[in-house]
Amino acid sequence: MREGRLTKNAASEPFGGDTAAFLMAAHELKSPLALIRQLAFALDAGQLTSGEQDRIAQQIILTSERALRLTTDLTTSSRQDTLFDLEPLNPVTLCEDVAHELTPLFTAQDKKIEVISRTKPPLVVGNRDLLRRILLNFGDNALHYSSADHPVSLAVQATGDKVRVGVRDYGPAVTPDMWQVLQERLHAHTAQPVSGRPQSSGLGLYIADQFARMMSGEIGAIRHRDGATFYVDMTASRQLSFL
């Protein structure tokens, strides 16, 4: 098992003026838009059963929602100078909200997402919306790489004065070559966003990294033999959990 923190100075720079990130955003939006276009063509061509029509309509809705999540993330990431309210949060409850939000998308692809429950969850200091968006990005990433046999799981773990909130997928492992590229990029301190796996331009991680930094958190990844965990380390709240 290999672990690496996804830290880089460039990620904390404002999105505005960052040409690489701008190009990546454009590229990342191409995929859902191209898919929606093809699905619309299929509906327009007719010759579908009513069940197929319903299924394709649902796919269009879910794909649109994914694209809209990305545009909202980009808008939020451009507000880095804004102070986001930080408060004690129950990360397990937040994981449950994220799993609930992503369940229709997972179900439509015959996949599952679950939360590892805890009776006494540690609290974190964070912003609910930013942390939720980080986990949605990790969840989206995990959906792409998970197999139908094993659910993607969200878990919370206390590690000293930090709390780790992670999203674990069970799919193709990050190859040693890709892991090497990832590590080099982590330590390059350039504006080039990280990309843990080849399919993605890495924009989701770039955004997650920015959001984590707005809360003094840090994202990272663990490579497993059968998948990967992407996580965010948050400051633990000293407030007692009464939940």
Added chain:
Amino acid sequence: MKNMAVDVLIVEDDIWLSEQFERTLSKAGYVTRRAFEGHTAMDLIDELKPQVVLLDMLLTGSTAVTLMHELQSYKDTGDIPIILCTNLASLIRLDDVSDYGVRRIIDKTTMHPDDIATAVRSVLL
């Protein structure tokens, strides 16, 4: 059925998009199989010896370039024509990838569904 003997392997990691490609090609009379990542694709190519590979550029587990390199390294797979179907089409020149067996490049962002069947037909001429 016309073209019944033709096997097109669709290598596309977006499940819903690959379904649409399969629907279009089946309607055109082609027999298809799907792979969602590079390693499975290589196994299916070995097993099925498809007449055409429809290949996305960015895949789970590997890139199309890795797969094309591997195909080129074996005598029995090196001649399989490849159609790249990608969002990166505007960044790729056919001349630069023709040595990998790429015969057509389709831009996912502008393509009409029928372009897939047209491209398959053209490389099999």
